[in-house]
Amino acid sequence: MGSAVERTDEHVREYLMYRGFTSTMKHLDTEIKADKEKGFRVDKIIDQLQQFVLNFDLFGLKEYWLYLDRRLFCRLEDVYRSTVNKLRTSLYRYYVINTIQVTSCRARKTQEFFQKQALELQSQVEWRDWFILPFIPTPEQNPAFSPYFSRQWSDTFLVSLHNFLSVLFQCMHILWLNPHFDAEVQKMTSLTEENEQLRQLLFVLQTESRDQREGDVMVHHKLPVYVQNMDRLGDTELDLVSSQRPVSTTTTSSRNFFSTFLPQGRRTPGKVPQFTTGSSPSQLAVGRKDPPTNLVRVGHVFKRLKTPEKKGDAGEVEPLGEASSDSLDSCSNSRSCGGAAEGGGLSVEQPFIKLSQEEYGEHHSSIMHCRVDCSGRRVASLDVDGVIKVWSFNPIMQTKATIMSKSPLLSLEWATKPDRLLLLGSGVGTVRLYDTDAKKNLYEMNIDETHPRILSLACSPSGSSFVCSAAALSRSGSVDSAPRLPIPVSGQLLLWDTKTVKQQLQFSLEPEPVAINCTAFNHNGNLLVTGAADGVIRLFDMQRYESAMSWRAHDGEVYSVEFSYDENTVFSIGEDGKFIQWNIHRCGVKQSDQVLPQDATGPFILSGYSGYKQVQVPRGRLFAFDSEGQHVLTCSSTGGLIYRLTNGEPALESVLSLGGHKAPVVTVDWCSAVDCGTCLTASMDGKIKLSTLLAQKS
Secondary structure, three states, rough: HHHOOOOOOOOHHHHHHHHHHHHHHHHHHHHHHOOHHHOOOHHHHHHHHHHHHOOOOHHHHHHHHHHHHHHOOOHHHHHHHHHHHHHHHHHHHHHHEEEEEEEEHHHHHHHHHHHHHHHOOOOOHHHHHHHHHOOOOHHOOOOOOOOOHHHHHHHHHHHHHHHHHHHHHOOHHHHHOOOOOHHHHHHHHHHHHHHHHHHHHHHHHHHHHHOOOOOOOOOOOOOOOHHHHOOOOOOOHHHHHHHHOOOOOOOOOOOOOOOOOOOOOOOOOOOOOOOOOOOHHHHHHHHHHOOEEEEEEEEEEEEEEEEOOOOOOOOEOOOOHHHHHHHHHHHHHHHHHHHHHHOOOOOOOOOOOEEEEEEOOOOOOOEEEEEEEEOOOOEEEEEEOOEEEEEEEEOOOOOEEEEEEOOOOEEEEEOOOOEEEEEEEEEOOOEEEEEEEOOOOEEEEEEEOOOOOOEEEEOOOOOOOOEEEEEOOOOHHHHHHHOOOOOOEEEEEEEEOOOOOEEEOOOOOOOOOOOEEEEEEOOOEEEEEEEEEEEEEEEEEOOEEEEEEEEOOOOOEEEEEOOOOOEEEEEEEEEOEEEEEEEEEOOEEEEEEOOOOOHHHHHHEOHHHHOOOEEEEHHHHHEEEEEOOOOOEEEEOOEEEEEEEEEOOOOOEEEOOOOOOOOOOOEEEOOOOOOOOEEEEEOOOOOOOEEEEEOOOO
């Protein structure tokens, strides 16, 4: 009962804090301190009664017992009234015995008790012999009263009172306001577990359905033998996408890679060849299986799919509400839409509409990292003051935990299994494993004193290990000063076992040890890509724990690096302001190259009055893909920008500006646990915007 009340009080406090009702929360704390029921804590009630007895506060003792009688005992059935009366009698006797045992006030306090209680007690048979007690010289030796002076009797009474109150509270409904509180808690817990099981089942079914698809054969370069005949996407997947995608005469590079790297309900990036009215029936069969109109909601994303009735149509996406006519009007004036219409293809104009934008404003300084966990349920954000907030946004935006650190924090990453754990990298050579549910540190690992700056963390998809990038201090001695030095500092890339909390190995960084700024695993953890301060991208074979290839990617440092969806290419953003796509089958060969504005690549600058100027070097993710790998979210000075990936020039085609920020956005993330839907953009003024999107195409 006491724990349930404490949980309820904590929920009320969190709600008041979330609403900003600080005065109400102060009044709540004051009243909780003066609470006579002590939060239904039996031990505290017993302590209060004993305090009245030891202080000879007869009035306080009587008032407190009357309060308990009015609030608690009167709700009991009549059969328990005799038990309550016996406990009250024993409590008064416990008081009288205490007055006699204290020599200094023996006679006065004892006589005072009987004088004040005479009218109440003289008619009660159990008190008839006790009125002579003040006049007996040594009552503790009198056979009639000696048992009450023993330690055994007092202990027995206190234990009996404790047990009675405990049973009483267990049988009561909490606060008599929510009689089903514990049942609701158990119900929510079971529903959460059931949702997690269904999510895992969905993933398994998607994986099994794609495990049967075959990949093509290609000649690779320096990649290991075990990936020679592997492609993440099979031909069946490409046929499905081809029946629903527009025309493009330029195809992607050879894609025969990773057939064992099973897709998770996503689609291949880039545009695929258009199918005209003469497309084969097998390519159009997927669309004909659906009902004429299908409205789908996945997470924060709404989709309406209109299945063609004619054999020659390849499928059309119908937007919801007023957006439908606007989208069709803009499509009629678009070159790409016109070409698709002539061939019976899809409209690809304006793939997203911003439905809403919420703000998380619990941080008071610039954000460094902002990451969504694997399940898409929680967000962890880190600011430059070292404060970490763990919060959720579905169904409501709510802070779950606040983590403060004495040492500066430079990096964070969600663990994959279980996804409630956070990896926190500091500026003093330590990595902490933090449980966001229990709100406590599980482990703290000492990485390397000579390389104290933990710049990047990445957890393997299996959750059994994580890589840690550690760098030496800069010449200024700062753990995270503004622009980095032209000459890269020394660094290490280490692999740690999550279960044993021990270092497994140190990777070789050729041509010289250098600080690794960013790291990313592919979907099954067989490959690791890193971007370093020397401008080099390194690809590691995680089965052999050795470098598979490396190439100079940027003039200056590599700030952010990610695998493409099909994992045949790697994207990177560097200090030179370029967004580049690299073919990992042909070492160092670019597939696309585009210059981005400085507000998308950093260093980020925030100016103010009287010459105030704040400069921040990129630390978090600078770009993020949607669940299909077709679109990319980047930073800007006023909010996130969404581009469509193309295979021509330019490599990026702007499709949507999210806006909403008054300071430069420094890191982004795209929640794609199930499908594209929620974009996170975090800025230098500590504000995080959560934009919910409407997807207009399948």
